[in-house]
Amino acid sequence: MEWRRxxxxxxxxxxxxxxxxxxxxAGVAEYDDPRGMARLxxxxxxxxxWCTVKGxxxxxxxxxxxxxxxxxxxxxxxxxNGVPMPDLIGLVDLDLxxxxxxxxxxxxxxxxxxxxxxxxAAAWLDEEHWILARLSQxxxxxxxxxxxxxxxxxNYAGLLRVxxxxxxxEYPGLWSQRLGGRE
Numbered sequence: 492m493e494w495r496r497x498x499x500x501x502x503x504x505x506x507x508x509x510x511x512x513x514x515x516x517a518g519v520a521e522y523d524d525p526r527g528m529a530r531l532x533x534x535x536x537x538x539x540x541w542c543t544v545k546g547x548x549x550x551x552x553x554x555x556x557x558x559x560x561x562x563x564x565x566x567x568x569x570x571x572n573g574v575p576m577p578d579l580i581g582l583v584d585l586d587l588x589x590x591x592x593x594x595x596x597x598x599x600x601x602x603x604x605x606x607x608x609x610x611x612a613a614a615w616l617d618e619e620h621w622i623l624a625r626l627s628q629x630x631x632x633x634x635x636x637x638x639x640x641x642x643x644x645x646n647y648a649g650l651l652r653v654x655x656x657x658x659x660x661e662y663p664g665l666w667s668q669r670l671g672g673r674e
Contacts, residue, residue, distance in 0.1 A: 492518075492658045493669040494591055499523040502669070505533075505592045507656060513538040520590045524618075527553025535585055535593055541600035542583040548616065557621065561585060561614070569614050571623050576614070578625055584613035586626055591659040591666045594640075598657045603632040608639075615645075636660075 493504040505518025517534040531550035537543050546561040562570045569579040583600070587593045597611040608631035615626030624644075631639040633650065641648040652661035660668035 492592065492654075492656075494662075494666045495669050496522050497662075497665055497667055501529075503590050503592065503666070504669075505590070507595070507658075510536065512536065512544070514541065516592050516595060518590065518592055522589065524552050526555065529553070529589070529618075531557060531589060533587055533590060533592075535587065535596070537596055537600075541596050543585040543596060543614075546585045546587065548587065552618070559616070559621065561616070561623065563614070569623060576623050579614045579623060582612055582614045582625065584611060584628075586613040586615040586628070588616050589618050591662050594651065594659050594662075595657050597628070597630060598638065598653060598659075601630060603630065603638075605632050605634055607632055 495502055499522055501522025503518060503520040505516050508515045514537045515534060519532050521530045529552040531548055533548045535543060535546040543563050548557055548559040550557050560572055567581045569576040584597045585593060601609050601611060603609060608629060611628050611630055613626050613628055614623045617624055627643055629641045633639055636653050638651045638653060640651050649663035651659050654660050
């Protein structure tokens with residue numbers, strides 16, 4: 492999957508791979524950041540129920556190295572680089588704020604039918620401070636390829652378009668799928 496960033500110059504591409512334990516999304520995001528150019532390699536692993544197990548982010552933003560390891564235990568406890576994050580206990584999704592790739596996990600896990608909605612708070616990676624925080628999110632499936640998404644803390648709401656795999660193809664104001672190397 493490939494995207495073009497709409498709010499700043501940037502791109503992202505990732506692959507979804509079936510693993511013996513479940514699923515993995517791995518990719519690279521490159522974008523202009525107020526601190527300088529960002530290039531981040533990321534991966535997020537989920538179990539067969541699409542619940543996050545672990546994630547990693549490696550790269551640099553404005554020349555500053557970034558190296559993050561995120562773990563979620565089976566009892567719902569989160570740690571960032573080995574430091575427990577008690578405010579996130581019970582969350583099952585990891586939202587890497589710099590890529591639309593991680594929306595795949597709650598979309599697949601929720602498996603909503605058109606007309607159904609659900610709250611799905613996530614452990615959100617705030618790339619400004621490189622911390623994990625609780626992010627309220629609500630998804631409402633409008634059609635086979637359309638989901639209304641709201642996040643009050645992020646001050647964002649929009650109609651997400653998705654493909655058959657569940658990847659977001661249109662994220663209004665933020666991302667658009669690249670088709671065959673073109674937008």
